[in-house]
Amino acid sequence: MGSGALNLEEEMQAKWEEKKRELEEEIHIALVGQPGAGKSSLINKLIGRKLFETGVHTDTTVDMQEAAFGTLRIHDLPGYGTARFPVEQWVETFHPEQYDLYLFVFEGKLHDSDAVLFSYLKQWRDEREHPFFVVRNKKDQIWDEEKPKETLMSEIAKEVREKLGEPDAAVQFVSCRTGEGIKELKQAIFAADVLGVKRSKLRAEFQATSMEDLAYKKQHSIKAVNTYAWLGAANAVNPVPGLDVTLDVGMFYKLLSEIRRIFGITDDMAQTLERYKVLAPIGQRVFAYATQEGVVMMVQKLAGQFAGKEIAKYIPFVGQAAAAATGYMMIQKIGEKYVDDCHTIAQEVLRGVLKK
Secondary structure (H helix, E strand, O other): OOHHHHHHHHHHHHHHHHHHHHHHOOEEEEEEEOOOOOHHHHHHHHHOOOOOOOOOOOOOOOOOEEEEEOOEEEEEOOOOOOOOOOHHHHHHHHOHHHOOEEEEEEOOOOOHHHHHHHHHHHHHHHHHOOOEEEEEOOHHHOOEOOEOHHHHHHHHHHHHHHHHOOOOOOEEEOOOOOOOOHHHHHHHHHOOHHHOOHHHHHHHHOOOOOHHHHHHHHHHHHHHHHHHHHHHHHHOOOEOOOOOOEOOHHHHHHHHHHHHHHOOOOHHHHHHHOOOOOOHHHHHHHHHOOOHHHHHHHHHHHHHHHOOHHHHHHOOOOOOOHHHHHHHHHHHHHHHHHHHHHHHHHHHHHHOOOOO
16 A cells, blocks of 8 residues: 555545544533522423422532533532532542533522632633633523612622722623523523634534524534534444445434434324324434434335445545445435434424423
């Protein structure tokens, strides 16, 4: 094999590893703040899944709780400013500086320990480009018979800014019970320039609350399809049984599972979809790929549609076998159609036509 071929092979391997790292890159979110302020409820609301149990809190919790959702890793940190965990000791114990972003959640008066934590959050934002967001939860419970709600909110924001030492700092007021302010909080997070490429994954993983959110999820998913198609063809070493096609079935199955997750489509929706005449065929197509065995069966069924001498013109690299080329096209075309179907179902859920 000539040096040119070796260089191409090495270049492709490096590209494959780069794309794979990009797909697998995780986003670490730290939940910090006051016990009982609704940190678990907030992240559950943002994602649209029950990752953490709610309604259980204590000032004596000393362990961190963790949960995973797609590429998100959520870290619910215990309280600080206690006899066991002065803020400095809390930082040394849990190393919160490693996380990508922080949600500071509170509902009552701020304390001196909060001001100390704010100094750390500002340091990590400025030095490590890890943004933080101050969230006043339970907005629906802000009330005083002698003052209008707007005045009370202004006073709360003023206290936060004094503790932060930043007169223009944003304070996000939300209610996990009513959903008020959640959209604005998401927009503030998505607008954080320091998140870079991770912003795209956050928008994909957070629950859609508008058609605009769904359109972004569709765009993100199409990009993922193209990346998986490239990876699957470049890495495929085993032919699909009975066909002259090579593709990484495990990777293809992972892609389709990821698309369902991004659009909030869960297994328990399969029977619900059957009750809707227009949506039933779409649901059948989506859930036909819900198992790895189902993916193999559908690939075997559809492979003939992608065979042909002209297929090579679609391949973004040179010198791949025709079987791998067919695998590339199958992942891309089936994947794009799968995104369309999942997007359609998610739109009906958002409209309220289809109940999850």
